[in-house]
Amino acid sequence: MEVILGHLGWIEVICGPMFSGKSEELIRRLRRALIARKRVQVFKPVLDNRYSADEIVSHGDARMKSEVVGSASEILARLDWRTQVVGIDEANFLGQDLVGVAQQMADSGKQVLIAGLDTDYMGRPFPPIPDLLCLAESITKTLAICMRCGNPAKHTQRLVESEDLIVVGAAGVYEARCRRCFEPGVPKQEYLDFARPRRLNSTASQPETEPRVPAER
Numbered sequence: 001m002e003v004i005l006g007h008l009g010w011i012e013v014i015c016g017p018m019f020s021g022k023s024e025e026l027i028r029r030l031r032r033a034l035i036a037r038k039r040v041q042v043f044k045p046v047l048d049n050r051y052s053a054d055e056i057v058s059h060g061d062a063r064m065k066s067e068v069v070g071s072a073s074e075i076l077a078r079l080d081w082r083t084q085v086v087g088i089d090e091a092n093f094l095g096q097d098l099v100g101v102a103q104q105m106a107d108s109g110k111q112v113l114i115a116g117l118d119t120d121y122m123g124r125p126f127p128p129i130p131d132l133l134c135l136a137e138s139i140t141k142t143l144a145i146c147m148r149c150g151n152p153a154k155h156t157q158r159l160v161e162s163e164d165l166i167v168v169g170a171a172g173v174y175e176a177r178c179r180r181c182f183e184p185g186v187p188k189q190e191y192l193d194f195a196r197p198r199r200l201n202s203t204a205s206q207p208e209t210e211p212r213v214p215a216e217r
């Protein structure tokens, strides 16, 4: 995040696949805002409780206190008017309404930092990130490392069978893949025992397994 004088509003988007360090980068920028003595509020969707109910957490275990919201409009309802910097993680779970909400906050002079997946498990642009990218002052695309070949990876590969757009999970359910290794949908030939859908129902209560290859750097 850059130093901005006065009350200039601003939208900043950090996007990329899973395991690419989006949350880590968001936390890093928000910490810098705190060091600069800005008033910061952090939000995350209720859908994402993989690691913590009231913190945003990166795969590298960086943490920051956050408020949990059920929808994008709830961010406005819970926004303290004195807040100068608004952080939002996992924007892909908040839907298209986040676009208007982010615009409204930036127009009222707040710096809005948003992190989220830019493509879904089929490799399609994942709302609301595409529109936010057009409206943002600053864009950062993070890449992960392909767990097959080690190249820079822009895709989130789903390893379990489901046609739902949103299946919450981390290692074992998803992995990063490069353009060449990415297989949209489910690679059925790799239907490994640890990745069976029955585990999806219990991911919240079970400790996450570590990625087999260290995630992004």
Ligand SMILES: [Zn+2]
Pocket: 146, 147, 148, 149, 150, 151, 177, 178, 179, 180, 181, 182
């Ligand atoms: Zn690859």
